[in-house]
Amino acid sequence: MRTFAFTRASSLEQALTTRRAEPASAFVAGGTTLLDLVKLDVMRPARVIDINALPLTLVERLADDRLRIGALVTNTALAHHPEVTANYPLLSQAILAGASTQVRNMATTAGNIMQRTRCPYFRDVAAACNKREPGSGCDARHGINRMHAVLGGSDDCVAVHPSDMCVALAAIGATLTLHGPRGEREIDFADFHRLPGTSPHLEHELADDELIVAVTLDPPLEPLGAAYIKLRDRASYEFALASAGAMLSLDEEMIGEARLALGGVATKPWRCHEAEAILEGQPADRAVFGQAADAALADAEPLSHNAFKIPLARQAIVRALRDAARAAKEGHP
Incomplete structure (x- = not known):
């Protein structure tokens, strides 16, 4: 694994300022995707910015009956939160269907949303992958593609999005709150992840100098x-x-x-x-x-x-x- 510098951010602004000063850096919370990809040499951050100290672990019911979830709420805490089990059981079921107990204890809400594909060609630096190296080709299209997508693919990429939690968020409906140098903005969850098209390396609508700070679920269906x-x-x-x-x-x-x-x-x-x-x-x-x-x-x-x-x-x-x-x-x- 390549060496990298390490910074522990004590505030949201410090995290974003450090990121802007060193564009080749990466944020880490649970690290369940990032550290794997660093070990595989797929991601090569010059600096890793630890954001675990940020105050983003609150789950709260809003006045309009939506549920706001902090970006650093762990998958385990979210799956078992009484508001989720009572009003959003699909989210609880989906989270508990994914990974292992140990991974769920570390993985965060925003980290799950940002996780990258498990396509073996993406994770093999010797393979052609437009998502990892734009313009290199897509070995999956004519290789072993048993695990790949049948919906939303393109000539340049057929990698599957891996998240169970995100399937539930797509069904429920949600809004992401993003924080950057211009303050906060919101984006519909349905519009956050991009289809690969001709630029599969552009996976989402999060700018390089932004962080997800919260996910707000639409009001629950009743009766459900x-x-x-x-x-x-x-x-x-x-x-x-x-x-x-x-x-x-x-x-x-x-x-x-x-x-x-x-x-x-x-x-x-x-x-x-x-x-x-x-x-x-x-x-x-x-x-x-x-x-x-x-x-x-x-x-x-x-x-x-x-x-x-x-x-x-x-x-x-x-x-x-x-x-x-x-x-x-x-x-x-």
């Missing part, structure tokens, strides 16, 4: 049923081949409002608006769930080794919608 289904090669500590997060409100047997997002199959957290439009106002039954799944995957484009992801994702969607409807009927998340 929620379910997260994650299909993977092994039962734990494994990234999704396909996952689905569903939220439903029911009036008798009819669907009122529906939210659906996918993971493991797309280049960013994938909200399924077309599927939601099919679900709303319809009976909560398997036929309707199947129609919604077909709509969600209508634009899927398989690669040479991952066509199986399309029927697998369809199963995940139908199961998540079924389980969310069951939870709504039983009156608990």
